[in-house]
Amino acid sequence: MRASPARIVLYVVSALVLVYLILPVLIIAPISFSSARFLTFPPPSFSLRWYQQYFANPAWMQATQVTLTVALLTVLIATPLGISAAYAISQSKLRIMRLIHMMLLLPLVVPIIITAVGIFFVYAKVGLVATLPGLVLANVMLGLPYVIISVLAGMQSFDPAQEMVARSLGMNRLRSFFAVTLPQIKSSVVAGGIFAFISAMDETIVALFISGGQYQPLTKRMFTALRDEIDPTIAAISTLMTAASFMLVLLASSRQKKGG
Amino acid sequence: MLALVSPALLVILLLIVLPVGWLAWQSIYHDGFTLENYRRVFTEDIYWRSFALTFEISLAVTLIALLLGYPVAYLANALPKGWSILILSLVVLPFWTSVLVRAYAWLALLQRTGVINQLLRYLDVTSEPLALVHNMFGTVVATVHILLPFMVLPLYATMQKIPGDLMQAGASLGASPSLTFCRVFLPLSLPGVLAGCTMVFVLCLGFYITPELLGGGRTVMVSMLVSRNVELYNQFGAASAVAVVLLASVLLIFLVVSRFISLDRILGQK
Numbered sequence: 001m002r003a004s005p006a007r008i009v010l011y012v013v014s015a016l017v018l019v020y021l022i023l024p025v026l027i028i029a030p031i032s033f034s035s036a037r038f039l040t041f042p043p044p045s046f047s048l049r050w051y052q053q054y055f056a057n058p059a060w061m062q063a064t065q066v067t068l069t070v071a072l073l074t075v076l077i078a079t080p081l082g083i084s085a086a087y088a089i090s091q092s093k094l095r096i097m098r099l100i101h102m103m104l105l106l107p108l109v110v111p112i113i114i115t116a117v118g119i120f121f122v123y124a125k126v127g128l129v130a131t132l133p134g135l136v137l138a139n140v141m142l143g144l145p146y147v148i149i150s151v152l153a154g155m156q157s158f159d160p161a162q163e164m165v166a167r168s169l170g171m172n173r174l175r176s177f178f179a180v181t182l183p184q185i186k187s188s189v190v191a192g193g194i195f196a197f198i199s200a201m202d203e204t205i206v207a208l209f210i211s212g213g214q215y216q217p218l219t220k221r222m223f224t225a226l227r228d229e230i231d232p233t234i235a236a237i238s239t240l241m242t243a244a245s246f247m248l249v250l251l252a253s254s255r256q257k258k259g260g
Numbered sequence: 261m262l263a264l265v266s267p268a269l270l271v272i273l274l275l276i277v278l279p280v281g282w283l284a285w286q287s288i289y290h291d292g293f294t295l296e297n298y299r300r301v302f303t304e305d306i307y308w309r310s311f312a313l314t315f316e317i318s319l320a321v322t323l324i325a326l327l328l329g330y331p332v333a334y335l336a337n338a339l340p341k342g343w344s345i346l347i348l349s350l351v352v353l354p355f356w357t358s359v360l361v362r363a364y365a366w367l368a369l370l371q372r373t374g375v376i377n378q379l380l381r382y383l384d385v386t387s388e389p390l391a392l393v394h395n396m397f398g399t400v401v402a403t404v405h406i407l408l409p410f411m412v413l414p415l416y417a418t419m420q421k422i423p424g425d426l427m428q429a430g431a432s433l434g435a436s437p438s439l440t441f442c443r444v445f446l447p448l449s450l451p452g453v454l455a456g457c458t459m460v461f462v463l464c465l466g467f468y469i470t471p472e473l474l475g476g477g478r479t480v481m482v483s484m485l486v487s488r489n490v491e492l493y494n495q496f497g498a499a500s501a502v503a504v505v506l507l508a509s510v511l512l513i514f515l516v517v518s519r520f521i522s523l524d525r526i527l528g529q530k
Contacts, residue, residue, distance in 0.1 A: 006437070022354070027369060028364065084268070085265045088261040088264035103277070112468070113487065114280060114506060141272060202359065245356045
């Protein structure tokens with residue numbers, strides 16, 4: 001690697017692009033800890049007032065509760081559904097499985113605004129608008145592809161012959177799956193579940209259309225607040241959300257490194 | 261085996277296939293079959309302009325993302341493993357921050373009293389604050405930021421598969437580094453370019469949060485047309501027709517691209 005002019009340009013451009021990528025992620029924390037109402041540089045003084053406003057506000061707290069409940073329920077439902085679907089896709093030789101596999105990844109292909117409006121119309125007919133089950137179901141659908149992709153990746157490095165051995169020794173299919181297969185793909189399962197959680201926590205567009213009343217997640221309230229005026233309370237919430245996401249991703253990737 | 265996929269399949273059928281089918285139905289049926297909604301979408305000015313604007317923005321965003329992403333992917337591929345992991349981590353880091361949070365961050369950076377304008381005034385570059393946001397510029401800056409990882413990852417994956425000996429072979433035959441790059445490396449990286457550009461373009465076509473929050477109401481992208489027709493005007497038929505045309509464009513693009521590279525390659529990332 002000689003330091004030719006072309007190479008120096010390459011380094012400088014790449015460094016600038018990386019700064020562009022990282023800066024917005026890093027800028028939020030200082031805003032959230034500043035005492036100023038408007039962002040001034042350098043921040044006048046350290047303060048926790050925006051965090052206090054967040055924790056003292058019943059509307060924000062209720063929204064937080066909705067977000068956490070929805071994300072948790074989403075993981076609890078999407079993970080088993082995703083595991084069984086991924087298992088079937090990887091083991092079955094049926095032709096139709098390829099088509100089913102592609103259909104299960106549809107949530108990644110269809111623009112989310114279209115999904116959101118479509119779900120809104122369907123929910124309006126069956127009375128699921130502004131309900132908790134409605135919000136959870138939509139997030140299960142959106143989270144499924146992450147679980148399926150992650151578990152399928154785990155299944156690829158797993159030797160199905162091991163399960164055959166367990167079955168030839170007299171275990172039934174279900175028991176051999178839980179005793180032999182599942183422990184070996186555990187990391188992929190956990191990673192998939194974590195991605196589904198983050199996806200549900202960050203989901204905004206579907207929530208904008210179908211959530212309301214007391215069942216509004218954080219993101220919907222944040223969006224509405226951002227449209228009206230820029231309130232640094234949102235910086236505090238954003239910082240907490242980002243910290244939560246990063247910790248979960250670290251957890252997922254540290255588990256994936258251990259194998260599976 | 262079919263029994264094992266059926267719960268997941270049911271969720272997909274009920275929550276995405278049925279809703280999209282509903283939209284399609286609603287776009288042509290309202291007390292009898294009608295193509296009125298499509299006539300409006302294809303002839304009325306607001307719709308036309310919004311579609312044109314959306315394609316323009318998507319094209320611009322894709323090109324900028326390619327220009328910014330290619331050097332980063334190239335460097336990550338060329339450097340030793342530790343460095344490339346660091347670069348790729350920095351690329352995917354923003355991925356795990358909510359789109360909404362990043363929209364907020366760009367507002368804080370770009371608004372009239374924002375960090376960038378304060379810095380420019382402090383450095384005496386400008387006397388008046390620049391209008392960096394609530395317009396097309398702000399929308400593009402924030403959209404590229406969100407979609408850049410979708411460009412870098414497929415590029416990097418493709419570059420990883422290019423054997424290093426090929427470049428050495430080029431050099432040993434007397435070609436300059438820039439010639440080997442243009443004649444050997446660049447053509448071999450084209451599948452990654454296509455995969456990245458497709459993903460970025462298609463995702464951008466349906467973008468909603470960023471143009472809504474950073475576009476200042478003037479940059480009306482197709483997604484905003486859909487949402488306004490539903491929320492403000494109660495024009496469900498028109499909203500559905502716009503959604504169907506948008507989805508058809510997306511599927512058409514995937515169909516055309518899948519003739520050149522496998523879809524797994526485009527969707528494999530995340």
